[in-house]
Amino acid sequence: MISKVIAEDLVVKVQCAIESTEKIVIVSHVGPDGDSMGSSLAMWHYLMAKGKSPVVVVPSPYPDFYAWMPGAEDVLIYTKDVEPANQQLQDADLIVALDFNTPKRLGKMKRAVLDSPAKKINIDHHLLPGDFADIVISHPEIASTSELVFRLICRMGDFAAINLAGAECIYTGMMSDTGGFTYNSNNQEIYVIISELLKLGVDKDAIYRKVYNTYSEHRLRLMGYCLYQKMKLYPEHQAALITLTADEMQQFDFKIGDDEGFVNIPLSVGQVVFSVLMREEPDKIKVSLRSEGTFPANKFAADVFNGGGHLNASGGEFYGTLEDAVKLFEEKLPVYKDFLEKES
Known part of the structure; x- marks a missing residue:
């Protein structure tokens, strides 16, 4: 029942x-x-x-x-x-x-x-x-x-x-x-x-x-590229960020869904409790946010990227350049220090 x-x-x-x-x-x-x-x-x-x-x-x-x-x-x-x-x-x-x-x-x-x-x-x-x-x-x-x-x-x-x-x-x-x-x-x-x-x-x-388990070769190579070249860790904030430009996606013959799950991977790194993926689209930056424990990914998404969702899985958007989106992310991380410390 x-x-x-x-x-x-x-x-x-x-x-x-x-x-x-x-x-x-x-x-x-x-x-x-x-x-x-x-x-x-x-x-x-x-x-x-x-x-x-x-x-x-x-x-x-x-x-x-x-x-x-x-x-x-x-x-x-x-x-x-x-x-x-x-x-x-x-x-x-x-x-x-x-x-x-x-x-x-x-x-x-x-x-x-x-x-x-x-x-x-x-x-x-x-x-x-x-x-x-x-x-x-x-x-x-x-x-x-x-x-x-x-x-x-x-x-x-x-x-x-x-x-x-x-x-x-x-x-x-x-x-x-x-x-x-x-x-x-x-x-x-x-x-x-x-x-x-x-x-x-x-x-x-x-x-x-x-x-x-039915992804393309291009998708697997893109994943490797993201982890080796594009993943940035912020140890002092227990956070991680992956960014993808339009040119990089074209290089790997990007298809819809090819970045599925990428945002979750940094959470397997010890001490990382908050992970963000930013993907450049024609009219905006698509932002995916994931977290572990009680860190409010949905609050960060709503406050910073005009988005929302669930406690541990949320999304948002940024209208501007990828560089500006990253800058905003890095500026706002310290604001959430208290939430991150709860996960320590």
Whole structure:
């Protein structure tokens, strides 16, 4: 048994919304990751099993190592499929927004989603949910949105509607948003849910291999380059920084997702409890932040890089040069000295 985390009135509202609509569009955040893809495709499979006509639309392409996920081939990518995506959003009766807490996380798709006359449901596990949806299920204490989707389906009495494909998607989301269950994953109910997914036929070892062990040669060489040439340690602050310029990524034939997990690697260095990866993009610097223990990566992300997320895994953005982003990072590190000393 797992606890009833989601309020009963919200469960009823979601159930009524789904039952009373046919055209349902599922959306998630820009730069799709394992949890956004997992929760979106799990919801898609569930709605298909309920006889609905769902469509998944994501703002930008997802990494190749998620292409194996059942249903991924049917996902509309907004940057590539603008017209059909806009039409789906405009014609929708219901939009289910997964794994983001504010419309700005939709990137260029934001306006199309907000302007849609469809009723909106937001299901998410990030702090500070926005007010753009009619129904909001927000539980930052839950490790992944995919776990929330599982809990919601069960609370609606539809566990039997979770097929193997949907179960694989849920597991992928839960696994990826906890770093393979290495952080934010001490809640014993996570493993109760996993046991149920295994009973449905999920091969967790195969999923791990597909997600984490199918990288390209270029990606491995890029990793080596980052660790040898681009990782800078700040021993006095128990921190580390990796930076990647656009030219460096081009040199290694960078593909979306090739830097997945790089930000976590410096945390394996003794005494490092805070790690940051900065990647140069055409219009901004993308910032990924990870930490161990009680160091608030989300607070640093919000205060310094206009971002947010979870205690140990967050993201942000910087509009300016990579050099200025690094300078800002180094200027702000001493401000967090008290938090870092708690980890000593």
